[in-house]
Amino acid sequence: MFAYIVRRVLATIPVMAVVALFVFSLLYIAPGDPAAIIAGDQATPADIERIRASLGLDRPYLVRFGAWVWDIARGDLGTSIFTNLPVRTMIAQRIEPTLSLMVVTLILAISLAVPMGVMAAWKQGTIIDRAVMAFAVLGFSVPVFVVGYVLAYYFALEWDLLPVQGYTPFSRGFFPWLENLVLPAIALGSVYIALIARITRATMLEVLSQDYIRTARAKGVGQRAILFIHALKNAAVPIVTVIGIGMALLIGGAVVTESVFAIPGLGRLTVDAILRRDYPVIQGVVLLFSFVYVLVNLAIDIAYTLFDPRIRY
Amino acid sequence: MERRSFLKGGAAAGVALASGGVAAPAYSQAANRTLRFVPQANLANFDPIWGTQYVVRNASAMVWDTLYGFNDKLEPQRQMVEAEEVTDEGKTWTFRLREGLRFHDGEPVRGRDCVASIRRWMPRDPMGQLLRAATDEIAAVDDRTFRWKLKAPFPKMTMALGKNATPMCFIMPERIATRFDSFTQINEYVGSGPMRFERNEWVPGARAVFSRFDQYVPRNEPASWLAGGKRMGVERVEWVIMPDPATASAALQNGEIDWWENPITDLVPVLRRNRNIAVDIADPLGNIGSFRMNHLHAPFNDVRVRRAVMMALSQEDYMTALVGNDRSLWKPLPGFFTPDTPLYTEEGGDILKGPRNLDAARALLREAGYTNAPVICLVAQDQPITKAMGDVTADLLKRIGMNVDFIATDWGTVGQRRSMRNPPNQGGWSMFHTWHAGADAINPVLYNAVRANGDGAWFGWPNVPAVEAEVPNWLAAANLAEERAAIARLNRAAMENVVYAPTGFFLSYQAWRRNVTGIAKGPLPFFWGVSKS
Numbered sequence: 054m055f056a057y058i059v060r061r062v063l064a065t066i067p068v069m070a071v072v073a074l075f076v077f078s079l080l081y082i083a084p085g086d087p088a089a090i091i092a093g094d095q096a097t098p099a100d101i102e103r104i105r106a107s108l109g110l111d112r113p114y115l116v117r118f119g120a121w122v123w124d125i126a127r128g129d130l131g132t133s134i135f136t137n138l139p140v141r142t143m144i145a146q147r148i149e150p151t152l153s154l155m156v157v158t159l160i161l162a163i164s165l166a167v168p169m170g171v172m173a174a175w176k177q178g179t180i181i182d183r184a185v186m187a188f189a190v191l192g193f194s195v196p197v198f199v200v201g202y203v204l205a206y207y208f209a210l211e212w213d214l215l216p217v218q219g220y221t222p223f224s225r226g227f228f229p230w231l232e233n234l235v236l237p238a239i240a241l242g243s244v245y246i247a248l249i250a251r252i253t254r255a256t257m258l259e260v261l262s263q264d265y266i267r268t269a270r271a272k273g274v275g276q277r278a279i280l281f282i283h284a285l286k287n288a289a290v291p292i293v294t295v296i297g298i299g300m301a302l303l304i305g306g307a308v309v310t311e312s313v314f315a316i317p318g319l320g321r322l323t324v325d326a327i328l329r330r331d332y333p334v335i336q337g338v339v340l341l342f343s344f345v346y347v348l349v350n351l352a353i354d355i356a357y358t359l360f361d362p363r364i365r366y
Numbered sequence: 367m368e369r370r371s372f373l374k375g376g377a378a379a380g381v382a383l384a385s386g387g388v389a390a391p392a393y394s395q396a397a398n399r400t401l402r403f404v405p406q407a408n409l410a411n412f413d414p415i416w417g418t419q420y421v422v423r424n425a426s427a428m429v430w431d432t433l434y435g436f437n438d439k440l441e442p443q444r445q446m447v448e449a450e451e452v453t454d455e456g457k458t459w460t461f462r463l464r465e466g467l468r469f470h471d472g473e474p475v476r477g478r479d480c481v482a483s484i485r486r487w488m489p490r491d492p493m494g495q496l497l498r499a500a501t502d503e504i505a506a507v508d509d510r511t512f513r514w515k516l517k518a519p520f521p522k523m524t525m526a527l528g529k530n531a532t533p534m535c536f537i538m539p540e541r542i543a544t545r546f547d548s549f550t551q552i553n554e555y556v557g558s559g560p561m562r563f564e565r566n567e568w569v570p571g572a573r574a575v576f577s578r579f580d581q582y583v584p585r586n587e588p589a590s591w592l593a594g595g596k597r598m599g600v601e602r603v604e605w606v607i608m609p610d611p612a613t614a615s616a617a618l619q620n621g622e623i624d625w626w627e628n629p630i631t632d633l634v635p636v637l638r639r640n641r642n643i644a645v646d647i648a649d650p651l652g653n654i655g656s657f658r659m660n661h662l663h664a665p666f667n668d669v670r671v672r673r674a675v676m677m678a679l680s681q682e683d684y685m686t687a688l689v690g691n692d693r694s695l696w697k698p699l700p701g702f703f704t705p706d707t708p709l710y711t712e713e714g715g716d717i718l719k720g721p722r723n724l725d726a727a728r729a730l731l732r733e734a735g736y737t738n739a740p741v742i743c744l745v746a747q748d749q750p751i752t753k754a755m756g757d758v759t760a761d762l763l764k765r766i767g768m769n770v771d772f773i774a775t776d777w778g779t780v781g782q783r784r785s786m787r788n789p790p791n792q793g794g795w796s797m798f799h800t801w802h803a804g805a806d807a808i809n810p811v812l813y814n815a816v817r818a819n820g821d822g823a824w825f826g827w828p829n830v831p832a833v834e835a836e837v838p839n840w841l842a843a844a845n846l847a848e849e850r851a852a853i854a855r856l857n858r859a860a861m862e863n864v865v866y867a868p869t870g871f872f873l874s875y876q877a878w879r880r881n882v883t884g885i886a887k888g889p890l891p892f893f894w895g896v897s898k899s
Contacts, residue, residue: 084775086782091417097814097822098785100490107549135410135417136570137551146569205616217616218608315608315617317572324609325408325571326750330778 054358058351065347072343073125073336078120080332086110087134087330099108108134119239121336130340131333133326140337143322150220152317154229154310155303162245163296169246170253170292171280174261185250192247197306201240201313208236233316241310245299252295256288263287289360295354304342398898399567399601401882402623403891404614408607408856409520409574412563413491416551418532420803427592428576428603429557430536433461433480434528435592438888440808442528443593445585446537447559448510456470456519457502463510466583469539470557476483477506482543484527486515487535489548493811494535496841522811522841530592530805530889531812556705560584560596560894561603574605576893589895591888599884599897618643618877624898625878627891630750631689637877648876649889651804655684655755655869656815658826659797665741665768666796670734672864676717678727678766679759684869687754699871701857702816704804708846714858718868727766738769739815742790743797746777752799755869759799784825798825805869805889810837810856818865826866832859 088105105111109120124131130140173185209217215236221229260266261284269279308320319338326334357364404499407421414426435445444450448464467475481504488494488501502515522524527535537558546552555563561576568574584595606623608614615633617623619640629637629650637643659666659675666672687697697705700715701852712719741763745756756772763770777781780798800815807813817823817837818830836856843849878885884895 084751084779086778086785088783089781090778091411097824101785103549133570137411137413137553138570143570147572202612205613209620210616213620217620217622218613219606219617312610313613315572315606315610315613317569319609321571321609325410328776328778329410338501 058355061347061351063352065344068347069340069343073122073340074118076336076339077121080330080335081114081117083330087332090329091135109357121333125340130337133334134331135329136302140333143334144337144341147317147319147322149222150316151307151311151320153220153223153234153316154237154241154307154316155300157234158242158245158303159296161238162242162249162299165242166246166249167253167285167292170250171257173250173254174257175276175280177258182254185254189247189251191244192250195243197240197244197309200243201237201310204236204240205314213357220316220318233314237310237314237316240313241303241306244306245302248302249292249295253288253292256291257284260284260288264364286360290357293353293356294362297349299350301346304345325365353361379473386387401600401893401896401898402607403603403604403893404608404617404623404626405605405891406611406628408571409549409568409605410570412555412568412574413546413552414536415486415533415548416546418490420532420890423530423532425535425563425574425576425605426534426536427530427559427890428893429555429559429563430538431467431557431559431596432528432535432592432739433537433687434524435594436528436530437590437593438886439621441522443587443590445593445897446480446529450524454515455517456521459516459792460507461512461514464583464585465510467558468583469564470579471539472581473539474509475537476509476540476560477512479540479543480537481506481512482540484535484538486538486543486546486548487533490533490804491526491535492814493522493529494533495527496811497523500736519552520841521844525809528592529812531803532806540862560598565894572607574607576603576605576689577601584894589892591892594749596894598894599869600893603773603893618879621879622878624882625876625885625891625896627876628783629875631695631875631878634875634877642880643877645875645877646885647873647887648891649804649874650887651707651808651889652871652873653751653804654699654702654704654802654807654868654871655688655751655799655870656801657759657797657799658784658815658824658866659828659864660795661828662787662826663794663796665734668734668736669863670730671736672716672867674727674734674736674766675763676864676867677730678722678724679718679762679867679869680722681718681868681870683758684755685872687758688751688870689874695874696870696872699868700861701867702807702813702860702865703824703853703857704807706873707804707808709797709809709850709853711850711854711857713854714861717861724766731767736768737850740769740771740790740796742771742773742794742796744773744775744780744783744795746780746799747774748776751801752777752780755799755801758869759797787827803889816856816865818860818863823871828863828865830859830863830865833863833865 088108088110092101128176132139146263169185173182176182201319201363205217208215216233219233221233223230266279266284269283308324311320312319323338378742405421409421409425411417411422414422431446433445433447434442437443437645446463448462451460470473484504488498500516500518500520502517504514506512537894539556542552542556544556555565556561560579560582561580564575564577578598578601584597587594589595611630611633614626615629615636618626632707634645637645656808659672661667681698689695700712700718703710743760760770760772784798785793786794790796802815810816814824818828820827820829833856836852839852840849843852881899882896884897886892
């Protein structure tokens with residue numbers, strides 16, 4: 054297993070190299086000019102050209118790519134064209150809110166969606182099943198920003214229970230931290246809960262129809278033990294897969310959620326950087342995201358072995 | 367008291383009981399000393415010379431002071447300057463600084479700091495460039511005096527040093543102004559104004575924090591825009607960046623922010639219904655909507671085609687698309703300069719007045735030999751103003767029989783593509799939409815968009831010698847009557863040749879909690895004089 058983990062971690066290097074080359078090339082050919090944005094609307098073409106030169110944006114593709122790769126190899130993600138701050142610093146400023154949002158969303162989603170899916174499968178065809186499925190359809194259908202606005206309207210404006218926006222660092226206390234994350238996590242988690250609940254239900258239905266479940270029932274095993282020990286553990290592999298795939302949903306959804314709730318996270322940093330063509334920041338964030346994806350996939354593969362002993366690497 | 371503040375207050379009171387009864391008042395006072403403000407855009411950089419976006423200028427006006435400053439009558443007033451002496455038939459200016467001026471690092475503001483700051487500012491500013499060309503020598507005389515020798519008189523000197531158009535001539539320490547040229551961003555923010563920039567709390571895209579500078583010496587006069595005594599009524603100003611207007615609206619209603627610089631018109635009725643919120647016009651000088659046609663390439667290299675578009679365009683359509691049905695928010699603008707400012711004129715603007723004549727426009731297009739050549743119309747979809755105007759233009763051009771190639775894109779792409787001089791079908795463009803701050807459109811030097819000096823002109827590169835001939839006439843004018851005469855001639859020439867197409871003059875709102883007082887209307891948010899109870 055250890056050798057497998059090392060192999061997988063090493064395999065991230067070529068993956069990220071391809072991502073880096075792709076992102077750099079894409080940005081190079083994409084339209085848009087950070088120098089024009091910096092110069093402002095009243096600038097003359099000569100002003101813009103001078104700023105472009107001062108930023109090194111007039112250098113040839115290979116020279117810029119070579120310099121960037123050399124910096125990355127030394128652990129330097131570069132400096133933002135606009136803020137003049139190191140990209141590493143900007144990512145460090147933004148990583149806690151995004152990580153917090155994702156963790157709270159993940160905990161909320163798994164703790165709600167898995168029992169909902171199990172209950173729906175157990176009570177197939179009943180009102181509980183239909184209610185869970187109706188919620189799932191709703192969760193899939195209503196965009197995150199709509200859920201966000203509705204939650205903010207009722208919980209913040211009408212009932213004055215939670216803040217509309219912002220983020221409080223964990224270092225200022227658990228409850229202030231959580232207070233700012235409740236609404237965004239529910240908004241972001243709605244799709245995720247729907248997805249996991251549906252997959253859990255479908256997988257559980259398949260497992261619950263297996264012979265060994267009938268045997269367990271015949272032996273007099275209790276309903277709770279059948280559901281959560283015999284059935285859920287065997288249904289876990291597809292559920293874990295979906296949870297992993299859903300991380301992509303979370304990162305994508307975080308962009309919208311962070312905008313709606315004014316959370317200063319990586320999603321907003323990415324959007325701002327793209328709109329301004331802040332190339333070093335875009336490159337740094339995309340590299341980080343690709344690294345996270347690779348790690349999540351690795352974690353899922355390892356999780357398979359915990360749930361299904363037949364799987365070996 | 368609102369529920370959440372009641373809960374917070376209760377929590378604070380609990381702490382107070384446990385700690386001898388001081389926490390609750392402290393909590394309340396700290397909240398009242400901090401003003402939370404939502405700016406128009408993200409403060410992505412903080413160098414007012416390198417980055418000339420308005421949002422940078424607005425933040426910089428708190429942190430750096432200027433030698434002169436415009437008051438609300440657009441008159442330049444002494445600010446850091448105590449007195450100036452003009453000798454040698456207007457060719458030598460000697461400036462004396464006020465006593466007690468200090469930078470945020472405690473160092474005094476000296477003549478040589480002003481000289482270095484002016485030298486860094488001049489290459490980036492249209493008036494600065496004129497001054498640089500006219501400069502013989504500029505040097506510090508002593509710690510509180512510097513002298514500027516010119517090759518020729520420059521009557522608009524105080525206007526150049528005190529204007530609010532970007533880039534403003536902010537005063538920085540010499541060591542910073544000389545270490546970074548005009549095209550290199552500073553990384554040390556030592557100001558001379560009433561507020562310090564808290565660099566450690568700056569999270570670009572999310573937050574910027576400013577705290578009161580105790581050693582700032584305000585002038586004795588009452589504050590008026592960028593002039594007079596800049597007395598801070600709060601200890602701390604926090605800029606909270608909110609990209610989503612609905613969130614900003616909710617946060618203002620909920621009391622999580624105190625002042626919102628630019629609420630969108632659609633949300634104003636909601637804000638007005640809240641008795642804790644005041645809504646008013648932000649800037650009486652407003653904005654001028656526009657689209658620019660490319661004078662280098664067909665079809666708009668023919669003035670008849672440009673005139674055909676002008677005679678068909680309805681400013682009412684544009685303004686309704688921008689601000690809705692609220693007629694108090696816009697005015698027709700048959701001219702190029704800001705309404706209600708000294709140089710405003712409608713000379714030559716008849717083409718934009720009266721009922722629109724689409725048939726005449728079509729006939730003029732036929733006369734010009736327009737043969738259905740595609741019009742590459744760049745429209746930034748991420749800017750509500752350009753998007754609204756672009757939709758109206760596309761419809762207008764189709765109605766007069768033009769073939770529109772509508773390029774829906776983002777502002778970053780427009781910013782790049784509009785600088786391309788290639789023909790439209792080779793990566794160039796035919797027209798794009800933008801807008802100009804009314805505060806910038808008050809004279810022809812601050813206002814690049816109206817200039818028509820060919821290669822040196824703004825995008826679209828109009829070449830109209832009759833326009834350019836009036837710029838030096840305005841600069842040399844001895845009095846307002848002469849200035850107005852020069853501008854009237856300039857306006858007529860610009861209209862006849864359609865330097866660009868003005869789509870109307872429009873205003874926008876600002877909104878704040880009613881416990882905040884002292885907010886002024888002006889071309890930028892002025893934080894001095896604002897307090898919170």
